[in-house]
Structure formats: C-alpha cells, structure tokens
Amino acid sequence: MEGGAAGAGASSNHVADPDTNDAPHTGDEDEVAEVDPEGRYYRYTEVVGRGRFKQIYKAFDTQIGIDVAWSKITAEPHHLSDEQLQQIVGEMTKGLDLEHPNIIKCFECWEDQQRHCINLITELFTSGNLRQYRNLHKHLDLKAVKRMARQILKGLEYLHAMQPPVVHGDLRCDKIYVNGHSGEIKIGDLGLATLIPLRWEESEQDPTPEMEDMQKDVRGDIFAFGLCMLELLTLKQLDPQHCLEVPQLLTQVPDAEAARFIANCVGDPQQRHTASQLLDDPFLQVRKAPPPEPTAGGGPSEAAAGEGEGGDSSNAGEGQIAIGKLRGEDYNFEFQGKAREGKMHFRLFMTQVNDSSAEGANPPVVRTIDFVFDPDVDTADNLAAEISEEFALSPTDTEICAAALREWLAKDMPGSDSNQ
Structure with a gap:
C-alpha cells in the first residue's frame, strides 16, 4: 500500500503473494511471524485473543x-470453501469504509490463497471484549452500564443509518471491545455473520426464526443489543440461542427502568425501537444533580464567592467551594464544587467561544450543568465523557474537563475526614 494513512479502502482487498509475505530478516525472527504483502504490517507470534473461527495476534x-x-480466519478446521472465504472477505472489506468512534477501525483485509486463510488488520484493544471485561469486574454500577449502552447504540445508529443499512448480524458481548483505561467501547467483528450457520451445525441446534432474522434486519441487531444489556446486568452469558430465556431473565433485572428499557429491545419486532429511539429513552439520559439553592450575586463567580463564605452554620461539616476557570477550544469552563456527605457536588458553566467583536454577533451561549461526583462509582474521565456525549464536546474540551476534575479530586476532597 503506497503511503497513505491506515484509512478506508485503499487497495486493501488483494491476494497475498506467497513469495513476498514471509517474515523478513530483521534480527527478531523469533517474534515476527509474517508480513502483509505491502510490507507495512508485521505479525508477531503473540496471541492476544481467540474466537470460534479466528485467532488474533499482536502486530x-x-x-x-x-x-x-492481526486476525486470521483459516479454512481448516472448519472446512471453509473458497467461495465461503471470498464471501467473508467481501463482507469484511465493507468495514474498511466505516469511520465512527464506536466501530472498530479496520485497516486492511486480504485473502491468502496459498495458506487458505483471511487476514484482517484492525485496532488493538488491550482490555479484551466486553464479556471478558464484565466477568473480570463483577461489581459494575448501573451508571457504567448505561454509559456502555450509549456507546454501543451510537455505533449501531451509525451502521443502521447507512444506505443500504449495515446489519452486524452477530452482535454479542464478545464482539464488542473495551479500552479499560478510558471506558471506550467499540463494536467489532463485522462480516463474520456469514459463519453463523457453521456455528449452528457444530452445536447441532436448529435456529429459531428470531435467530435467522438477526442476520437480515436491523431489528435483529437491536434484539442482540438487548441480550447484551441482559448479560451485563445479570452476569449470565447470553447469545442469540438463548432468546427463549429472555422473559424469565427480564424478571431478574434488579432495576425496573432497566427492565423496561430492555423490553423495548427484545419485544415484538414490529414495535421494536430503533437505535436512535433507544438513545432518546429516559433510561439512558444523564441524570443531573438538583441545582443548589440560589445565592446572592450576579454571575457564576459572585455566587460561588457568596456560598464559599463560612458564615452559614447550616453548612457545618461541608467542604468549602472549589472554583476554577479554564479556557477551552469551543467553550470556556467555570467549575464550582462543594463536598456534601462524602460526595462532590459540581456546577459547571460552559460559555461558548465566539467572536464577540464580529458585526451582528450573537451573545455567547452559556450552559449550566449540575452533577455529583461519587468516589465509589465515578471517575473524572467517565464524568467528562458523559458531559462530552451530551453536548458533543471536542476531544480537546473533553480532556480539559477531565484534567480539571482529576486535578481537584487528586487532592483531599473538601469535607472529607481529613478536612474536618
């Protein structure tokens, strides 16, 4: 591949030349096992993941x-025909044109006719898939599950809005990948739905009509998303073959609103909600803390100063107000924070940056957000990500929010035992 970023579709679907893709003599032959035909990607021997039909290597x-x-799908031992391999390659290469923050980025895909296998180069996710991640972290707050759900739905919304719609067809928790340090969620393994009939054959199980429809219609992806939500909330491993268990599992969901939300995903296909409708569901909305009592003063800083004065005995045992101003890319930020009952109650003022000197310029837009930081379940990055999701902040402004929160929270929270 001549120059170019690892972008979509640049002469990516080609047949490997067996004379050019052996490991080069780089002095580290013990690690490098293979090189792609263009000489850009080096595959190492280290295995970082396995699936029923593929093995994933670090590259x-x-x-x-x-x-x-670097994923490899090999014809053996699944007895895949050349026609099936070509069909899989055709489906996988569609992923090269997809650009969305919640879809795994695919860089290159090709069939190696000599080795009878398919090679796919994608992003590397160090925390594994969502099923592994959930099993590792048994105690997951509902708030974190909602954040994961929003990201999965945004990926599905993007796929389903394409013309024609892109149907994943095999969405499961082990097809969704996690960056544990940031909470980033991405849908992967597009194109592997072609292999589902082989899974049925190996399990000697007859597919239900629901299972067959999942590959054909976007509503099948929504049903599969509902199963993912059930798995996250019940810790029971669920795949499409478990669809008959859904009514019973809904009774095991501890939160009534969550159960109602999932029912909208797995109910009658004709009444099933779309990804866009589910994103607007009240269950997934960011719930803000009630605003603090109004105080004297004209602007944010004046109100903060008034609250920060220590003359009000009703605030005994609470920490003092923390105030900070930060200049961002699209917004200027002003934070106020106050500790109460072991939690930090924040108010954030976001003032949109514009050229006030321009002729006819409108007054800047000011947004006010109230939220609570609970040290038992929240992180600065997660809170900043929620604000970013709601107001479509740029990556720069998102990091500014997170950095400010990290700085304050790295110190002893006002109102903690050490400050009383």
Missing part, C-alpha cells in the same frame, strides 16, 4: 508506529 504498523491486531 505492528510500521508506517504509523502503533500496535495493531
């Missing part, structure tokens, strides 16, 4: 200098 992009994942 390296020599042009950008980043680690990537």
Whole structure:
C-alpha cells in the first residue's frame, strides 16, 4: 500500500503473494511471524485473543508506529470453501469504509490463497471484549452500564443509518471491545455473520426464526443489543440461542427502568425501537444533580464567592467551594464544587467561544450543568465523557474537563475526614 494513512479502502482487498509475505530478516525472527504483502504490517507470534473461527495476534504498523491486531480466519478446521472465504472477505472489506468512534477501525483485509486463510488488520484493544471485561469486574454500577449502552447504540445508529443499512448480524458481548483505561467501547467483528450457520451445525441446534432474522434486519441487531444489556446486568452469558430465556431473565433485572428499557429491545419486532429511539429513552439520559439553592450575586463567580463564605452554620461539616476557570477550544469552563456527605457536588458553566467583536454577533451561549461526583462509582474521565456525549464536546474540551476534575479530586476532597 503506497503511503497513505491506515484509512478506508485503499487497495486493501488483494491476494497475498506467497513469495513476498514471509517474515523478513530483521534480527527478531523469533517474534515476527509474517508480513502483509505491502510490507507495512508485521505479525508477531503473540496471541492476544481467540474466537470460534479466528485467532488474533499482536502486530505492528510500521508506517504509523502503533500496535495493531492481526486476525486470521483459516479454512481448516472448519472446512471453509473458497467461495465461503471470498464471501467473508467481501463482507469484511465493507468495514474498511466505516469511520465512527464506536466501530472498530479496520485497516486492511486480504485473502491468502496459498495458506487458505483471511487476514484482517484492525485496532488493538488491550482490555479484551466486553464479556471478558464484565466477568473480570463483577461489581459494575448501573451508571457504567448505561454509559456502555450509549456507546454501543451510537455505533449501531451509525451502521443502521447507512444506505443500504449495515446489519452486524452477530452482535454479542464478545464482539464488542473495551479500552479499560478510558471506558471506550467499540463494536467489532463485522462480516463474520456469514459463519453463523457453521456455528449452528457444530452445536447441532436448529435456529429459531428470531435467530435467522438477526442476520437480515436491523431489528435483529437491536434484539442482540438487548441480550447484551441482559448479560451485563445479570452476569449470565447470553447469545442469540438463548432468546427463549429472555422473559424469565427480564424478571431478574434488579432495576425496573432497566427492565423496561430492555423490553423495548427484545419485544415484538414490529414495535421494536430503533437505535436512535433507544438513545432518546429516559433510561439512558444523564441524570443531573438538583441545582443548589440560589445565592446572592450576579454571575457564576459572585455566587460561588457568596456560598464559599463560612458564615452559614447550616453548612457545618461541608467542604468549602472549589472554583476554577479554564479556557477551552469551543467553550470556556467555570467549575464550582462543594463536598456534601462524602460526595462532590459540581456546577459547571460552559460559555461558548465566539467572536464577540464580529458585526451582528450573537451573545455567547452559556450552559449550566449540575452533577455529583461519587468516589465509589465515578471517575473524572467517565464524568467528562458523559458531559462530552451530551453536548458533543471536542476531544480537546473533553480532556480539559477531565484534567480539571482529576486535578481537584487528586487532592483531599473538601469535607472529607481529613478536612474536618
């Protein structure tokens, strides 16, 4: 592949030349097992994941200098025909044109006719898939599950809005990947729905009509998303073959609103909600803390100063107000925070940046957000991500929010035992 970023579709669907894709003599032959036909990606021997039909290796992009994942789908031992391999390649290469923050980025895909296998280069996710991640972290707050759900639905919304709609067809928790340090969620394994009939054959199970429809219609993806939500909330591993268990499992969901939300995903296909409708569901909305009592003063800083004065005995045992101003890319931020009952209650003023000197310029837009930081379940990055999701902040402004929260929370929270 000549130059170019690891972008979509640049002469990516090609047949490997067996004379050019052996490991080069780089002095580290013990690690490098294979190189792609263009000489850009180096596959190492280290296995980072396995699936029923594929094995995933750690690899390296020599042009950008980043680690990537190299997946191999081999004809044996599944007895895949050349026609099936070509069909899988055709489906997988559609992923090269997809650009969305909640869809795994695919860089390159090709069929190796000599080795009778398919190779796919994608982003590398170090925390594994969502099923592994959930099993590792048994105590997951409902708030975190909602954040995961929003990201999955945004990916599905993007796929389903394409013309024609892209149907994943095999969405499960082990097809969704996690970056544990940031909470980032991405849908992967597009194109592997072609192999589902082989899974049925190996399990000697007859597919239900619901299972067959999942590959054909976007409503099948929504049903599968509902199963993912059930798995996250009940810790019971669920795949489409468990669809008959859904009514009973809904009774095991501890939160009534969550159960209602999932029922909208797995109910009658004709009445099933779309990804866009589910994103607007009240269950997934960011719930803000009630605003603090109004105080004297004209602007945010004056109100904060008034509250920060220590003359009000009703606030005994509470920490003092923390105030900070930060200049961002699209917004200027002003935070106020006050500790109460072991939690930090924040008020954030976001003032949109515009050129006030321009002729006819409108007054800047000011948004006010009230939220609570609970140290038992929240992180600065997660809170900043929720604000970013709601107001479509730029990556720069999102990081500014997170950095400010991290700075304050790294110190002893006002109102903690050490400050009383």
